[in-house]
Each structure stands twice: as C-alpha cells, then as structure tokens.
Amino acid sequence: MNNGSGQSGAGIILREGIRFAVRSTPYRQILDVPEYQTGDMGKNDRVLDIGANVGAFCLRAARISAHVTAVEPLTADLLEENIVLNDEAIRVIRGGLGTGQPAEIIWDECRMTVPTYTLRMLISLAGGCDFLKCDAEGAEWLIHPHDLEGIRRIEMELHLPPICPPPNPALLDYIGEHYTFSIDRSPVYSPLGVMGILHATRE
Structure with a gap:
C-alpha cells in the first residue's frame, strides 16, 4: 500500500510495525493519532x-x-486483540470516563450502557498517572480539576456542543493556572463539536 501499511494474516501492519486486526465493525477503528504529541x-x-x-x-x-x-x-x-497481536503488556479497563455511575455511550452505530469512572478512580486503578491522553467525546468536562494533580503531561481532545455539554470553566482555569498549554485545531477533525487538541505540561 502506498500509505506505508501492509496486510498479513494477522491483519494490517503499519509502517511502524504495529499490527491491527481486520474486523467488520459498526464503529470507526482509529489506527493512527498523529495529533497527539509523545516526544x-x-x-x-x-x-x-x-x-x-x-x-x-x-x-x-x-x-x-x-x-x-x-x-x-x-x-x-x-483493543485487547490488538494488544495481543503486538505482544504488549497494556492493562485494559472496560468502561468510560464519567461520574462513577453507569451511562449510555454512543460511538457511531454502537450504543451501550457501561460503567464509568471518575478520573481519580481511573488513576487509582492504573496505579498513578504521569501522562494523560484523553479523547472522551465530551466527558472530559466531568473531570474534577484537582484530579489532575500529579499529572505532568496532558494530551486531550476538547469537545464542544452539540455533542456534549458546554465546557467547564473551572477545568480550563485550573489548566491555565498550573500548566503551560496550547490548543491545536487539528485539520483531521471537523470543527463541529471539537475545540481542538490540548497539549499541556505542568509548570
């Protein structure tokens, strides 16, 4: 393929050697996320x-x-199938970011009621967090600002109505006070419902 990926019996292999299983699904399968910085x-x-x-x-x-x-x-x-394909030791938590109560989540043609966890709960389950990547389709505005304490780096997609409630000013104020940040309006996204990608480093 001219995009630098190939196919094998194990699925698609991208130019970095990362493998993804090939399956027909009612939802988009995101195989690359160049908008997030990991340098x-x-x-x-x-x-x-x-x-x-x-x-x-x-x-x-x-x-x-x-x-x-x-x-x-x-x-x-x-996700778990792809982790096995790549022989990586990644822990998976099945659920979403939220209030801690079950919630209905919709992604393309998928609709399911799932457990949700506050950011503090997720950090506890993960054993801590230094680097946070978050793309939660608007649930980021449910984050309690002080739950970000101890997180050195944030890469987060920020959403806007109509796909989610209005932004939480307290979260933005906290990030502005404690982080050096920029918001990149990535061209790979429609401007409808997306503010941009937040890149933030704790001062």
Whole structure:
C-alpha cells in the first residue's frame, strides 16, 4: 500500500510495525493519532489512555513506557486483540470516563450502557498517572480539576456542543493556572463539536 501499511494474516501492519486486526465493525477503528504529541514521554511514565478505541495511541505509548493503561467502553474486545497481536503488556479497563455511575455511550452505530469512572478512580486503578491522553467525546468536562494533580503531561481532545455539554470553566482555569498549554485545531477533525487538541505540561 502506498500509505506505508501492509496486510498479513494477522491483519494490517503499519509502517511502524504495529499490527491491527481486520474486523467488520459498526464503529470507526482509529489506527493512527498523529495529533497527539509523545516526544517527552519517558520510559518510567505511567501512561493513562482514556478513549483508547482499538489501540492507536496506547500501542505506540507502550513502545516507550512499560506502564500503560487503556480505558475503553465500547471497542475493548478489538483493543485487547490488538494488544495481543503486538505482544504488549497494556492493562485494559472496560468502561468510560464519567461520574462513577453507569451511562449510555454512543460511538457511531454502537450504543451501550457501561460503567464509568471518575478520573481519580481511573488513576487509582492504573496505579498513578504521569501522562494523560484523553479523547472522551465530551466527558472530559466531568473531570474534577484537582484530579489532575500529579499529572505532568496532558494530551486531550476538547469537545464542544452539540455533542456534549458546554465546557467547564473551572477545568480550563485550573489548566491555565498550573500548566503551560496550547490548543491545536487539528485539520483531521471537523470543527463541529471539537475545540481542538490540548497539549499541556505542568509548570
């Protein structure tokens, strides 16, 4: 293929050598996430990937860090299959970011009621978090600002109505006070419902 990927009996192999299983699914399978920056991720960083989809971010992160946890409410079966294909030691938490109560989550043609966890709960389950990647389709605005304490780096997709409630000013204020940050309006996304990608480093 001219995009640098190939196919084998194990599925699609991207140019980095990362493998993805080929399955017909009612949801999009995200295989690459170049909008997220990982240049300063360290081998000892505890990485938390919220909204892991089928593993595009966490599989790449696992090549840098030995402590990666992926959180995924809907596509966890295929995510776990891809983790096995790549022989990576990534922990998977089946559920979503939220209030701690079950919630209905919709992704393309998939609709399911799943357990949700606050960010504090997810960090506890993961054994800590130094590097947070979050793509939670608007659930990021449910994060309690002080749950970010101790997180050195944040890569987060920020969403806007109509796909989610209005942004939480307290979260933005906390990030502005404690992090050096920028928001990249990535061209790979429609501007409808997406503010952009937050890149933040704790000061």
